[in-house]
Amino acid sequence: MTKTDVLIIGSGIAALSTAYRLARYNINVTVVTKGGKKDSNSALAQGGISVALSQEDNWRLHYRDTLMAGCYLNDEKAVERLVSLAPRTLLDFMGAGMDFDRNKKGELLFGREAAHSLNRVIHAGGDATGLKAMEQLIKNTDNNEHITFRLYEPALDLIVKDGRCYGALTRDRDGVIHTYYAGSTVIASGGIGGLYPATTNDKTITGDSIAIAYRAGCKLKNLEFVQFHPTMLTIEGHAYGLVSEAVRGAGALLINDKGERIMEGVHPMKELAPRDVVAREVYAHYLKGEKIYLNISAISDFKQKFPTVSGICESHGVDLSENLIPVAPGAHFHMGGIKATSEGRTDIKGLYAVGEAACTGVHGANRLASNSLLEGLVFGSLTADYIIDNPLPVQEADYAMSKAVAENLPTKDEIRRKMMEFVGIVRHRSETDSIIKWLDSFIPQGEKNFVSLDYNKTDNEQAEIYNMLTAGRLIAVAAAERKDSIGAHCMVE
Numbered sequence: 001m002t003k004t005d006v007l008i009i010g011s012g013i014a015a016l017s018t019a020y021r022l023a024r025y026n027i028n029v030t031v032v033t034k035g036g037k038k039d040s041n042s043a044l045a046q047g048g049i050s051v052a053l054s055q056e057d058n059w060r061l062h063y064r065d066t067l068m069a070g071c072y073l074n075d076e077k078a079v080e081r082l083v084s085l086a087p088r089t090l091l092d093f094m095g096a097g098m099d100f101d102r103n104k105k106g107e108l109l110f111g112r113e114a115a116h117s118l119n120r121v122i123h124a125g126g127d128a129t130g131l132k133a134m135e136q137l138i139k140n141t142d143n144n145e146h147i148t149f150r151l152y153e154p155a156l157d158l159i160v161k162d163g164r165c166y167g168a169l170t171r172d173r174d175g176v177i178h179t180y181y182a183g184s185t186v187i188a189s190g191g192i193g194g195l196y197p198a199t200t201n202d203k204t205i206t207g208d209s210i211a212i213a214y215r216a217g218c219k220l221k222n223l224e225f226v227q228f229h230p231t232m233l234t235i236e237g238h239a240y241g242l243v244s245e246a247v248r249g250a251g252a253l254l255i256n257d258k259g260e261r262i263m264e265g266v267h268p269m270k271e272l273a274p275r276d277v278v279a280r281e282v283y284a285h286y287l288k289g290e291k292i293y294l295n296i297s298a299i300s301d302f303k304q305k306f307p308t309v310s311g312i313c314e315s316h317g318v319d320l321s322e323n324l325i326p327v328a329p330g331a332h333f334h335m336g337g338i339k340a341t342s343e344g345r346t347d348i349k350g351l352y353a354v355g356e357a358a359c360t361g362v363h364g365a366n367r368l369a370s371n372s373l374l375e376g377l378v379f380g381s382l383t384a385d386y387i388i389d390n391p392l393p394v395q396e397a398d399y400a401m402s403k404a405v406a407e408n409l410p411t412k413d414e415i416r417r418k419m420m421e422f423v424g425i426v427r428h429r430s431e432t433d434s435i436i437k438w439l440d441s442f443i444p445q446g447e448k449n450f451v452s453l454d455y456n457k458t459d460n461e462q463a464e465i466y467n468m469l470t471a472g473r474l475i476a477v478a479a480a481e482r483k484d485s486i487g488a489h490c491m492v493e
């Protein structure tokens with residue numbers, strides 16, 4: 001058993017920026033994470049960070065673009081906090097060692113991405129922004145006397161009693177179950193990309209955050225909104241990694257195998273229309289059996305500007321001198337999640353959620369490009385500040401191990417195929433019930449809902465599949481409940 005002031009579950013940008021700030025105030029933090037330090041969506045993020053720091057920009061324009069992309073379903077107060085605090089937060093991050101790409105005069109370079117009204121996205125290492133940001137945060141948190149990392153140790157369940165969270169149960173890779181008691185517990189373990197066959201997400205991201213929070217009785221929100229990225233490198237039906245929207249921002253065109261531009265006449269912003277619009281259009285062509293490509297011939301020095309994308313393409317046999325990258329959509333980001341305020345507060349005392357795991361309402365029905373690393377940084381700091389101002393004592397509480405055993409679980413691929421078919425880019429009103437029934441058929445006998453399992457009789461692989469079923473069911477139910485299409489939720493007959 002371990003006692004710690006703050007327990008953070010996850011190790012992406014939201015987790016480590018929260019940990020770093022807490023440690024600066026001498027608060028002892030334990031970070032438990034399912035993989036290694038760089039196994040997160042943050043480390044894979046290519047796009048960059050949106051911030052109104054250029055001469056011609058201001059946070060009100062960033063606010064307007066965020067609402068427009070989110071179909072005005074956003075929580076306006078949360079958006080205002082995010083975009084107005086962005087410049088200061090980014091300057092602080094630079095003060096803590098982070099550098100972004102600059103021109104010869106040393107001025108920040110601003111790139112363009114979909115649905116932004118002007119160039120607002122800063123990058124590091126071209127298209128390696130997430131990796132560079134994570135390397136900086138890892139450097140800032142490594143060997144810190146106030147931060148302990150526990151790697152390859154997924155959280156199994158939260159310890160919650162009478163509306164208060166006291167910590168969590170984890171299991172390490174040797175199979176040993178650990179109990180952590182914490183004054184405050186922060187869930188920052190990302191979204192749900194791994195519930196779908198093609199995803200830009202890290203392999204560790206399988207809906208654990210919302211499954212764990214759900215079992216603890218925590219409120220969830222907007223789960224139907226799953227963002228698909230329009231352009232994953234896709235060869236013969238296999239997705240191999242993200243081709244950043246910054247590539248379209250730099251002038252790449254989406255074409256079919258006849259060389260026709262597919263976004264012509266679909267939306268006035270064409271390739272730079274909001275991500276949900278582009279993803280649906282690419283998918284519609286893909287379903288008709290057409291091949292879709294990014295034509296990159298208008299981009300000079302492609303390899304220099306996009307080293308990560310070039311590396312992914314070349315390692316999968318794409319000859320970039322032909323200027324065509326075959327693409328299709330993949331699950332990318334969950335706008336829904338654990339209902340939380342901008343300071344990470346959930347409806348359970350002592351439990352916080354931040355980053356993609358949280359739903360603060362900031363992204364509405366569809367997230368604006370490059371607002372996610374930003375969310376992790378800004379709301380991570382706000383969450384830390386709230387915990388610093390409102391510390392809770394570390395107390396022990398009983399955790400009653402469930403007796404439920406999940407038998408005959410489906411494979412991960414079966415779950416992924418069903419999710420894509422029934423709650424993917426396009427959902428059919430008459431069909432969402434069938435996936436709910438299918439997912440329900442795996443609930444342990446005699447139980448009404450997805451409850452905790454007997455972890456003495458369940459290994460981490462089974463617990464992960466069970467979390468996928470739980471998260472999948474919650475998403476399917478939310479999708480069935482929202483009858484009309486908006487943003488990333490496209491519901492047809």
Ligand code: SIN
Nearest residue numbers: 046047244245369370
């Ligand atoms: C991308 O590089 O296209 C992804 C950026 C984002 O998700 O905001």
